[in-house]
Amino acid sequence: MSEITAITMPKWGLTMTEGKVLGWLKHEGDSFAAGEELLEIETTKITNVFEASEGGILRRIVAQAGATLPIGALLAIAAASEVRDAEIDAFVAGFVAPEPTADTAAEDTARAPHDIDAGGKRLRILDLGAGEATPIIFAHGFGADLNAWMFNQPAFAETRRAIALDLPGHGGSTKQLDKAVDAESFAADLDRALAALAIDKAHLVGHSMGGAIALVFAQWQPDRVASLSLIAPAALGPEINADFINGFVRAQRRREMQEVLALLVHDPALVSRAMVEDVLRYKRLDGVQAALEALAAEWFPNGVQRLGLAASLAGLNMPLQVIWGRDDRIIPVAHAEALAGGVPVHILDAAGHLPHMEKSGEVNRLLARLIAP
């Protein structure tokens, strides 16, 4: 019998248990290549496109638009054209979605974030994957947390240790910031985290403010950075959307926060109510307001970026790339365009300030290519 591939409901992020099929982007009978978008799936947190992990022909759509199904449920069948319909019928009829077991529960616990002591600071990390390959470290941006990497981190955890961390003042990490809250101070935190994790050398991926921190770390300890991927990083030019920074710091209520978060993305529909609620829950924690105010004042005084490191990029000797969304409304894509020629720059269409979420497939491919060419 020729091979039949089940396309099943993915698990995106720590808390996803089910997803809703919003619509199919391919029809039955269409062939598709690896990385092509097959369908849109909505979770309580986020809406995203499901990309094919390998090429094939979409022979049968099992889950129609509107269906809400648990993780692992059958969505569609891919198979070569010589596979007979009867075989597909039999496969669909015989398909059993994996039941959650004690093993998967234990796996979930192992996949949960935990706290580490990074030189006296409590930092929350999500430590996935294992192996001999050089680990990859993800650093999020201003006001975000390790969940920002929900579409990226698992892809790399299949081949290596992949760690996302909450920077101080963010997520589940300590809300007590040092007196200095500049990039050097956070680069020192990253250094402490790597020491606590016994990691000597790593691939660094940083987004926005986390990009600037990764960049400063790479300048400071270049031998420890196997490669550097900067996604819409701060510190490559003076402009930044002050309405976003100030609005994010100020917003206490759902509606205000919804408007502010919509600035982050090309398609505002990506910002779900649950995403807004998660951000509000973070902002309500004692110490967060003061931390964000201190950060905004240090990094973006009067709505302008204090740090300008664009000129230093060319001097770095590790593999390096800059990734940007063309419709970034937080930090203008002009910062990337100004680099052209000096360093590899990838500008992604139909993406805002969160290309790693909005165009996760493309970003993952770019990251993979730089890490393991």
Place this chain on the structure above:
Amino acid sequence: MPQKSIRQALNEALRQEMHRDPRIIIIGEDVAGGAATEGQRDAYGGVLGVTKGLIGEFGEARVIDTPITESAIMGAAAGAAVTGLRPVAELMFSDFFGVCFDQIFNQAAKFRYMFGGKAKTPMVIRTMIGAGRSAAAQHSQSPYHIFTSVPGLKVVVPSNAYDAKGLLIQAIRDDDPVIFCEHKLMYDLRAEVPDEPYTIPFGEANIVRDGDDVTVVALARMVHYANEAIDALASEDGIECELIDPRTTSPLDEDTILESVERTGRLVIVDEATPRCSFATDVAALVADKAFDALKAPIRRVTAPHTPVPFAPNLEKLYIPSPEKIAAAIREVHAYAK
């Protein structure tokens, strides 16, 4: 994130706030222990164990057991608040408010206004509401609507452990008197609750679930009953409801309710209290006033009847709005065509 019960969430909120601010005291009947037996003061921590362990940690100057005298508890708390402490007073059953309402309604609620804004009254009154335990007519009521009608009082009616912790800390840090209503059947209900202290602003409703067909507004235990009804309707009838939990009845997040009704055009309010001059009538009036043009169907209220809470378990069960009654009201409103 750790799962905690409402009881644990409240206890943690009190403990963390008492560590943060030495002006916070607890005062009430049996709040220290409950057994009133020497050497066993910490045995229980209030009749429902919410204040367990606090006497040992903070001592009897800050966790004050009183005789059975609600008027003295509330009078002492109001006086302490206006002179610089931040008391958390416990009114064991909200049904007992009658004997201490002068201290609440005529004193604490009026100080800020009558002293021209110079006086602050940062007191919290924790109190139990709710039917369902066959505790009879004097121990089963939900009179939050009576507190809500008093200018100068803020009223919190949480439905889950996350909200309970954040709203209690907010209540303790608030400079006005706050009535904090805890449903007696919900103390063991668990949810993800951060270990760190946090606050939830008053007057910010929680949207429990999204939907475009019917808006459902509910409080406390009724949030869960409504959710059950909505689950059934979604799978059986394909009706998608938006469920709004206002969390506080004073202040009330009018905008969230109005915006939702402007989208759905249909409203069901679920309220465990009696129906006259109630939370349900308040929300119905709000929507009739400010979103009349959006309405596609009459507003339906699912409430207790206008009677005392029955003692007999079978009658008490009929008294409390059930998921079935809620589902029937939603179906009716959904099917209504002008």
